[in-house]
Amino acid sequence: MALSFDLFGTLVTADRPSEPWDAVAAALMTRSVRVPDDWEDAYRSAHRDYDRGREAPLDEHVRLALDSRGIEVTEETATEAVLDAFDSPVTVRNGAIDAVDAAAQRGPVAICSNCSVPGLVERTLERAAIEARSDHAFDAVVTSVGCGWRKPHPNIFEATADALDVALADLVHVGDDARTDGGAGRVGAQSMLLEDRSLPAIAEQLREGELC
CATH class of the missing domain: 3.40.50.1000 (HAD superfamily/HAD-like)
Structure with a gap:
């Protein structure tokens, strides 16, 4: 067994942050990433389709949300920002x-x-x-x-x-x-x-x- x-x-x-888009935005800004004025809308919108049951990695979602507003960010920066935004005492x-x-x-x-x-x-x-x-x-x-x-x-x-x-x-x-x-x-x-x-x-x- x-x-x-x-x-x-x-x-x-x-x-967990009650408004995760704000937590992610703060983590991005500490890394000198420009956050668009309509970031909440970008964050809460879907930017690609996933098969049923598939995980949607949040760092990928953040990169796609920024890209939808013409902002490029590296995979490493997005991954670090997302982790910092959700890392909290347990x-x-x-x-x-x-x-x-x-x-x-x-x-x-x-x-x-x-x-x-x-x-x-x-x-x-x-x-x-x-x-x-x-x-x-x-x-x-x-x-x-x-x-x-x-x-x-x-x-x-x-x-x-x-x-x-x-x-x-x-x-x-x-x-x-x-x-x-x-x-x-x-x-x-x-x-x-x-x-x-x-x-x-x-x-x-x-x-x-x-x-x-």
Whole structure:
């Protein structure tokens, strides 16, 4: 058996800007990028089509939004600005460390997270110091922006199982969102939702061998 955990809302809580276009604009301006007067409209408009279930990387979206207003920016600058705009303090949720430790005693463990900001999941894990506070490191970190597909698409769960070198049927995914994380149970894995049992309860069941 292998386990994967959703990150945001499951293992950690994090503040996110209520007006992300303003946060991105501020990060761009600190890098001497001219932000158009109608930036909110540009940011909130679609600038390319994505297949259903595909992740839309936010740094790409920002570059396309600026380009639509005749402003060029490098990929590196857009990526750094977007990451800075969304990087914020995080709080590790009650029971998260115990759940990760208990899972690692049963088999390989991964993060499987929807996130459109490149590097944000990794930065959040650093901020939360889950691995430093746990007895085990994650065997894999799978993100939607990294693999190209968002939960509940089967591809992200398949990518997680592949990263842990297990069959999809042997993967248990823990998350807080029935629509996205619950998708694991609809594609051949097993899903466990925090609305049904808490992280401390999951840790206890793992240690007692009640999860399979």
